[in-house]
Amino acid sequence: MTRETRTVPEQDPGAVRAPFGIHGYEETVAHDTSWNAHAHPWDELLWNERGASIAVVGARAWTITPTLGLWMPAETMHSGSAVAGTWFRATFFGRATTPSLSDVPVAVEITPLLRLLLERLGDAGLDPGSRAATEAMVLDVLTPSPRELLVQVPTSPLLRPIADAVRENPGDQRTLSRWAAELGVSTRTVTRAFNAETGTSFARWVAGVRAQHAVELLTRGWEVEAVAEEVGYRSASAFGAAFRRTTGLTPGSFRPR
CATH class of the missing domain: 1.10.10.60 (Homeodomain-like)
Incomplete structure (x- = not known):
């Protein structure tokens, strides 16, 4: 089976103060895919629309699914992998404008409400007032989950x-x-x-x-x-x-x- 390996460029966490509030990215991977160890200058919520992926921090490996996401704090070195066909989503939180949910990785329940709010933020035509209100609601419902698919190796x-x-x-x-x-x-x-x-x-x-x-x-x-x-x-x-x-x-x- 074909495997794709991607290299994410190194970023200086202290050099970037992301001006955005909440910004989303999504992709469906055609092959089994791996990402090298890297860190972002912003917080990140990893979740999937379909399929399964793995995020690794040190000796800890979390499985990410459509119902269970993972909060990855800014400046945290992590690597990852996803199986072919996975529709993964990453939501970035600019620390200049949004508070951090946690300073350590934590599982997050991807509830139907949270999913709808995050999808609404993907609407390019959303006016500034509606965007601010939706971002505030995301931050209100975003909470750590007592469940997690975590293996400490x-x-x-x-x-x-x-x-x-x-x-x-x-x-x-x-x-x-x-x-x-x-x-x-x-x-x-x-x-x-x-x-x-x-x-x-x-x-x-x-x-x-x-x-x-x-x-x-x-x-x-x-x-x-x-x-x-x-x-x-x-x-x-x-x-x-x-x-x-x-x-x-x-x-x-x-x-x-």
Whole structure:
């Protein structure tokens, strides 16, 4: 499958004071696409009209979907990727005129109201008064979400073999005790390392990796049963239950319509 790699020019965050309030950009990528690590001098809301994409900051990787966006603060180095056919949208917030939602990346629920307001700002014929009122409403309804499709990737020499194997093959069936035996350490040692590096348990971390991979496959049009098998579940029902616990949504909500 063709993959396109894009380079975003380096920008000096202190050199630009964006005079605009809220400005949007959208594109449908024809190929699997990756963006290099870069930062903007303005805040950015990443969201999708269709498909799935990934934004990476350090060792943290967020999945972005039509219902779950990501607030990327100005000056934050991040890279990204999107699967072919993804209709992605980026909304830029000029810090000279709009307050920042957060100084760290946070998930944002893309509610129907927020979507409508952001789409209205894309109307080139919107008069200044209506634009100002709409921007004020966007800032009023823009709030962090308690849900997020986030995976903290462990990087220590102990856990890196596990992280690499599971991310390469989310259907990997090795248990925590089997991994500990293969690495020559105790189960308790691996458990403590996972909690320290990822803030969660091994089982929940694996569920998060599987959910991220499942979202990508679902947005490509895979059937739920095929996705369940690919990411390591014995049945579609078991996959669906685990997926809902992790994302708060059903697998079917991510399939193209």
